[in-house]
Amino acid sequence: MPTETFKILGSTESVVESVGNMTQGLGFPLRPVETYAPLNVLTVEAIRAFSIVDQEPTGLGVALQVTLGAPQTTETWDLDAAGALTCLVDDEYTLSIKLQLGRRGSSGGLAQIYARMLVDGVQDTPSVHVILDSPDFEIPLVFFGNRHFQVGEVLTIEVIRDLDGANEGGLVAGNPDVPGWNDSPSVGILLERVTVVTAAVP
Numbered sequence: 001m002p003t004e005t006f007k008i009l010g011s012t013e014s015v016v017e018s019v020g021n022m023t024q025g026l027g028f029p030l031r032p033v034e035t036y037a038p039l040n041v042l043t044v045e046a047i048r049a050f051s052i053v054d055q056e057p058t059g060l061g062v063a064l065q066v067t068l069g070a071p072q073t074t075e076t077w078d079l080d081a082a083g084a085l086t087c088l089v090d091d092e093y094t095l096s097i098k099l100q101l102g103r104r105g106s107s108g109g110l111a112q113i114y115a116r117m118l119v120d121g122v123q124d125t126p127s128v129h130v131i132l133d134s135p136d137f138e139i140p141l142v143f144f145g146n147r148h149f150q151v152g153e154v155l156t157i158e159v160i161r162d163l164d165g166a167n168e169g170g171l172v173a174g175n176p177d178v179p180g181w182n183d184s185p186s187v188g189i190l191l192e193r194v195t196v197v198t199a200a201v202p
Helices: none
Strands: 014-021 030-036 038-049 075-081 084-088 091-102 111-119 128-132 137-149 153-161 187-198
Touching: 038 153, 091 111, 091 153, 111 137, 128 137, 137 153
Parallel strands: none
Antiparallel strands: 014 030, 038 187, 075 084, 084 153, 091 137, 091 187, 111 128, 111 153
16 A cells, blocks of 8 residues: 555645645545646757768778867857767756768678767767668668766767778768758757756746
C-alpha cells in the first residue's frame, strides 16, 4: 500500500493549494492532497554553429576532429577554432548534430565512414555509420537527444574511415552555383538550453 502523499498534477514545484484529504481508491486510506502550479518546458537556443568546407580524414583508421566554423562564445557555450565546445553553464540541453557524409570523384571499393560524439574525450553515444559503394554519393545523418552538461565539459565530434573499407570519403559541403542560395554545411550543430518555468497562478 502506498505511503507517500499523492498529488494532483504532480510536480516538485511549490504548493499552490491544499484541497484536503482524499483517497486513491477503495481500500486506501485518506491522505492529504495538494495542487501544484502547471509547468512550462522551454528550449532557448544556446549556440548554433556549422562548417561549409569538406572535412576528410587523412587515411584509414585516422580520426579527424570536426571543425564547426569560426570561434564564438555565447552565455552558455564557448566554441574554439578546432571545433571543441566547452560548457559554461551547468544545465539540461537539447542537442542536434547534422552530418553530411559522402565521397566524391573517388575510385571504386566500399568506403565505410563512422562518426561519433565525445565528451571530455570519451565517446558519449553510439557511433553512426554509412557504407558508400560509389563516388559522388552523400547521406545526411543526425544525432539528436537531451543531456545534462556540467561546467567545463568539452563536446567534440570525430569522423573516421574504417580499416575495413576504401580510403575514401568524409564530410562534404554543398556550394550551389544558383545566385541567392546559401551553402549546405558539411556539419551543423544546435544546442538548446532546457528551462522549466512555473506558470503564473491567478
